Amino acid sequence: MKANWKYILSWLIMIIAGFYLINILIMVGVIDSFIENMLVMIGINIILATGLNLIIGFSGQFSLGHAGFMAIGAYTTAIITQHFDSELGFIISLIVGIVLASIIALIVGTATFIRLKGDYLAIATLGVAEIIRNIINNLKITGGSAGMFNIPPLSSWPTVYIMVCLTTIVLLNFIRSRNGRAIKAVREDELAAEAMGINTTKWKVEAFILGGATAAIAGSMQAAYVQTISPSNFGIMESISILVIVVLGGVGSMTGTFLAAIVLGILDTVLQNFGALRMVIYAIALILIMLFKPSGLLGNWEFSFKKIIPTNKKERD
Amino acid sequence: MQTFLQQIINALSLGSIYALLALGYSMVYGIIKLINFAHGDIYMLGAFTAYFVINIWHFNFITALLAAMVISALSGVLIEYFAYRPLRKSPRIAVLITAIGVSFLLENGMSYLVGSNARSFPQVIAQVNYSMGGILISNIQILILGIALILMVLLQLIIKKTKMGRAMRAVSVDPDAAELVGINVNQTISFTFALGSALAGAAGILIGMYYNSIDPLMGMTPGIKAFVAAVLGGIGSVPGAAFGGFLIGILETLFQSVGLSAYKDAVVYLVLIIILLFLPAGIFGKNIKEKV
Amino acid sequence: MEHLLQVEHVVRKFGGLTAVDDVSLYLNEHELVALIGPNGAGKTTLFNLLTGMVPATSGVIDLQTNKQKYDLTHKNAMQIADLGLSRTFQNIRLFKNLSVMENVLTAMTSKYKEGFMTAVLRLPSFYRTEQEMKSEAHQLLEIFNLSAEEQTLAKNLPYGIQRRLEIVRALATHPQILFLDEPAAGMNPEETADLTDLIKYIQEQFKITVLLIEHDMSLVMNLAQRIYVLDQGKVLASGEPAQIKANPQVIKAYLGEGAD
Numbered sequence: 001m002k003a004n005w006k007y008i009l010s011w012l013i014m015i016i017a018g019f020y021l022i023n024i025l026i027m028v029g030v031i032d033s034f035i036e037n038m039l040v041m042i043g044i045n046i047i048l049a050t051g052l053n054l055i056i057g058f059s060g061q062f063s064l065g066h067a068g069f070m071a072i073g074a075y076t077t078a079i080i081t082q083h084f085d086s087e088l089g090f091i092i093s094l095i096v097g098i099v100l101a102s103i104i105a106l107i108v109g110t111a112t113f114i115r116l117k118g119d120y121l122a123i124a125t126l127g128v129a130e131i132i133r134n135i136i137n138n139l140k141i142t143g144g145s146a147g148m149f150n151i152p153p154l155s156s157w158p159t160v161y162i163m164v165c166l167t168t169i170v171l172l173n174f175i176r177s178r179n180g181r182a183i184k185a186v187r188e189d190e191l192a193a194e195a196m197g198i199n200t201t202k203w204k205v206e207a208f209i210l211g212g213a214t215a216a217i218a219g220s221m222q223a224a225y226v227q228t229i230s231p232s233n234f235g236i237m238e239s240i241s242i243l244v245i246v247v248l249g250g251v252g253s254m255t256g257t258f259l260a261a262i263v264l265g266i267l268d269t270v271l272q273n274f275g276a277l278r279m280v281i282y283a284i285a286l287i288l289i290m291l292f293k294p295s296g297l298l299g300n301w302e303f304s305f306k307k308i309i310p311t312n313k314k315e316r317d
Numbered sequence: 318m319q320t321f322l323q324q325i326i327n328a329l330s331l332g333s334i335y336a337l338l339a340l341g342y343s344m345v346y347g348i349i350k351l352i353n354f355a356h357g358d359i360y361m362l363g364a365f366t367a368y369f370v371i372n373i374w375h376f377n378f379i380t381a382l383l384a385a386m387v388i389s390a391l392s393g394v395l396i397e398y399f400a401y402r403p404l405r406k407s408p409r410i411a412v413l414i415t416a417i418g419v420s421f422l423l424e425n426g427m428s429y430l431v432g433s434n435a436r437s438f439p440q441v442i443a444q445v446n447y448s449m450g451g452i453l454i455s456n457i458q459i460l461i462l463g464i465a466l467i468l469m470v471l472l473q474l475i476i477k478k479t480k481m482g483r484a485m486r487a488v489s490v491d492p493d494a495a496e497l498v499g500i501n502v503n504q505t506i507s508f509t510f511a512l513g514s515a516l517a518g519a520a521g522i523l524i525g526m527y528y529n530s531i532d533p534l535m536g537m538t539p540g541i542k543a544f545v546a547a548v549l550g551g552i553g554s555v556p557g558a559a560f561g562g563f564l565i566g567i568l569e570t571l572f573q574s575v576g577l578s579a580y581k582d583a584v585v586y587l588v589l590i591i592i593l594l595f596l597p598a599g600i601f602g603k604n605i606k607e608k609v
Numbered sequence: 610m611e612h613l614l615q616v617e618h619v620v621r622k623f624g625g626l627t628a629v630d631d632v633s634l635y636l637n638e639h640e641l642v643a644l645i646g647p648n649g650a651g652k653t654t655l656f657n658l659l660t661g662m663v664p665a666t667s668g669v670i671d672l673q674t675n676k677q678k679y680d681l682t683h684k685n686a687m688q689i690a691d692l693g694l695s696r697t698f699q700n701i702r703l704f705k706n707l708s709v710m711e712n713v714l715t716a717m718t719s720k721y722k723e724g725f726m727t728a729v730l731r732l733p734s735f736y737r738t739e740q741e742m743k744s745e746a747h748q749l750l751e752i753f754n755l756s757a758e759e760q761t762l763a764k765n766l767p768y769g770i771q772r773r774l775e776i777v778r779a780l781a782t783h784p785q786i787l788f789l790d791e792p793a794a795g796m797n798p799e800e801t802a803d804l805t806d807l808i809k810y811i812q813e814q815f816k817i818t819v820l821l822i823e824h825d826m827s828l829v830m831n832l833a834q835r836i837y838v839l840d841q842g843k844v845l846a847s848g849e850p851a852q853i854k855a856n857p858q859v860i861k862a863y864l865g866e867g868a869d
Contacts, residue, residue, distance in 0.1 A: 115597050123548050124593055127586030134583035170729050177728035185715040192764035197719040240417055242776055247414045257816030276429050283421035290415040294407035
């Protein structure tokens with residue numbers, strides 16, 4: 001218990017230090033608006049990819065529909081804040097988005113997880129995301145295929161920074177608890193988990209809901225930062241690009257997800273100068289990384305202060 | 318009734334293209350359990366091959382079809398050899414990401430080389446419309462349906478009657494055991510990619526003639542739809558993939574014809590999810606043991 | 610007399626094959642019973658039926674505990690595990706990429722409540738529950754000499770230790786009845802002797818009922834108070850070890866010609 005305070009404090013110091021570092025770099029002009037934009041996009045991708053990693057890497061369920069949940073958050077925020085343009089409106093829209101995404105994840109998860117696994121589950125979740133997108137594409141309130149413009153700019157880099165920290169803490173605390181052990185057991189061997197009295201469907205759905213809710217948060221952040229959204233932002237390609245971050249970082253490693261989101265974010269920004277060759281280089285880089293490092297950049301390695309700060313053996317774990 | 322029949326004709330043309338694509342997905346998934354995301358882009362390669370050989374060397378339809386099939390088959394084999402084979406013992410998700418990378422590479426490489434604009438496909442066969450009792454059928458539609466059926470029958474014969482077909486079935490059931498009884502697994506997998514990609518190439522030239530327009534991203538949506546068709550029919554099953562392809566073509570066309578075209582994608586996916594929930598292995602997945 | 614577990618006329622068919630054919634048996638409290646029979650006799654299928662992994666085609670399975678009667682016939686594996694029936698598997702099914710400690714903690718999932726919010730917000734009760742779970746797991750691992758391996762991933766353990774860990778994991782669910790599916794498979798005589806002591810110790814110390822499938826006759830004859838012999842899905846004979854040893858039918862069916 002006492003030892004835990006050391007880790008909590010270490011994390012807290014790191015979070016605050018990171019915040020002030022970015023702040024100072026912006027003030028002295030090292031980070032211009034271009035780089036700031038890159039950092040925000042990296043942050044949003046971290047929220048998305050850590051949530052997907054929970055579903056794929058920890059609970060072992062293959063979802064290809066992450067962008068659907070992101071769309072729910074984005075459109076909820078866009079619609080609510082256009083009528084209710086204030087910080088409070090933004091917070092309410094965040095919560096409504098989370099609740100909506102959770103409800104849909106609950107329904108989809110309960111319906112599909114009992115019967116489907118692996119690639120079939122992936123295709124079913126992809127289908128759900130496409131259905132969500134298709135509906136958004138045809139509604140009046142969402143602006144149809146043109147999308148929504150002039151969304152109030154209620155999110156900025158500090159908001160995204162705080163949400164990255166909050167969602168990561170929630171996900172890690174979830175993983176490092178009885179809940180997390182249960183979902184990992186389900187991933188490892190579903191039958192054996194059931195024989196140990198673990199309600200496999202319940203845990204899979206719980207991880208799916210949590211992942212979906214974080215995707216909704218990322219969507220809200222994106223809508224309020226970029227200020228324009230359209231259904232084409234939330235297609236299969238978006239789900240796939242989130243999946244790429246997860247696999248590139250290492251399925252089952254949250255640290256890897258952070259690293260991959262940062263690497264890809266920087267790569268993307270650097271490649272802007274290459275014009276049409278940008279995507280070609282990106283594709284080749286993706287193939288080469290997978291060929292030479294199939295388990296992702298970090299495999300399932302996790303950063304932890306416990307490995308750095310020595311403690312007496314008794315208080316460990 | 319007339320419009321209904323007309324829609325069925327249109328649906329069959331579109332469906333046979335999905336079916337040709339779905340067959341490739343199904344065969345590849347059956348043999349190495351990979352959703353080959355690049356498959357839709359092979360179809361694009363086929364369309365562009367035909368475009369160039371017709372425009373530059375003035376190939377006729379049959380030779381252009383063969384050229385498209387050969388080039389597609391070759392690309393399929395090369396992709397498998399360089400991008401998928403080294404990862405055969407890796408986690409499946411790594412191969413999936415590689416396939417996505419290959420897909421990006423083909424799409425963007427082609428955009429880089431020829432530009433991303435749509436181009437009109439040369440009229441290698443002049444379109445003639447026949448009217449039968451008020452129903453319009455074009456010679457292109459008949460051609461699409463005819464070629465698709467011929468290729469499917471050929472495929473079924475190859476799988477059922479040839480030594481290579483037997484090897485494909487064996488490897489899809491158990492690669493290790495197949496190797497033990499002297500089957501060359503690598504060669505069999507290459508052959509499967511060649512067959513599947515050739516079908517995709519054929520679909521590419523046919524769609525070019527049907528829509529008169531091709532572009533480097535043309536494989537994306539039909540690729541995903543065709544995979545849905547393969548899953549719907551029951552992955553690994555040849556009749557299943559064909560059936561799934563036709564079913565999706567029919568569903569899409571019907572929804573378009575009753576004025577719900579805006580929701581046609583949603584309906585396709587909804588049907589997919591419902592079918593998967595009740596028949597988790599697809600429509601033909603369980604009943605037909607024949608796996609490829 | 611009411612038995613702890615009563616199995617009556619249970620049948621399980623797989624297509625045309627009747628794997629378990631009209632089996633009736635019972636287990637009493639604190640009993641150590643063995644289930645033997647040739648390969649393909651339906652022993653593991655019977656285990657799967659009793660632990661809810663495979664539904665019975667017909668028949669009734671009743672559990673009599675805490676002065677209450679539970680019909681297990683239509684319950685699933687999870688519900689049956691919650692009622693105190695736990696098992697190991699013939700082909701070890703540990704959570705391979707989890708540590709030894711985590712394997713044991715996982716088995717306590719349904720015994721300790723720890724809400725989502727408590728875990729995510731790290732409320733004081735989270736640390737309390739974790740502490741309780743971990744100290745119980747420590748104790749169990751200590752008893753079975755696995756303390757040194759707490760942080761080792763299950764897949765990196767030697768085979769014999771994996772078998773032992775699987776038993777510990779099953780015990781962590783607080784079972785009343787423990788089903789062991791060929792616990793001595795792949796062990797040398799020395800390891801088998803250790804295992805014999807271990808099973809005896811478990812049955813006595815944890816005051817539970819053990820039903821085990823085993824091919825190693827020395828282990829069975831040393832341990833079992835009663836034996837059921839299964840052959841071609843049917844109960845061929847049952848009784849005390851001495852009776853079974855002397856039963857000519859059993860010798861013929863199970864030990865085969867030329868056995869002593």
